[in-house]
Amino acid sequence: MVFEVTTQVRVSNIEEGQKWYETLFHRKPDFIPHDDFVEWKLIPGCWLQVAEGTLTEGNGPLRLGVTNIEAERERLIKELQIDYFEIHSRPEVPVRWGTFSDPWGNLIGFYEYLDKAEEQKQINTILGNVEA
Numbered sequence: 756m757v758f759e760v761t762t763q764v765r766v767s768n769i770e771e772g773q774k775w776y777e778t779l780f781h782r783k784p785d786f787i788p789h790d791d792f793v794e795w796k797l798i799p800g801c802w803l804q805v806a807e808g809t810l811t812e813g814n815g816p817l818r819l820g821v822t823n824i825e826a827e828r829e830r831l832i833k834e835l836q837i838d839y840f841e842i843h844s845r846p847e848v849p850v851r852w853g854t855f856s857d858p859w860g861n862l863i864g865f866y867e868y869l870d871k872a873e874e875q876k877q878i879n880t881i882l883g884n885v886e887a
Contacts, residue, residue: 769807815862824867
């Protein structure tokens with residue numbers, strides 16, 4: 756039985772990587788077990804590890820759900836100097852999405868539900884606010 760998900764990205768300098776991901780997530784890491792490794796609990800049961808080490812080309816994208824993709828894109832352009840973040844949509848896909856790269860080549864993506872009622876349902880499920 757699978758009950759949690761953890762994914763890892765590599766950076767060449769952990770101090771720079773930690774600072775970049777702190778800006779991305781608006782907060783400090785949840786767990787720092789040793790000098791070259793930090794970890795965020797993104798949502799219950801889902802962790803992102805940032806580790807100093809050999810970079811992996813073509814890693815990702817790790818896609819993260821957001822409630823306002825345009826506002827997040829503008830924030831990342833301003834705060835992290837992201838230079839390419841195009842938002843895409845297709846009629847048959849229930850989300851808008853975009854992908855960008857961290858400074859180490861790891862692909863990160865955001866997506867936003869088009870149906871805000873479905874988005875709220877997903878948020879409530881994650882937060883445990885679902886009626887039985």
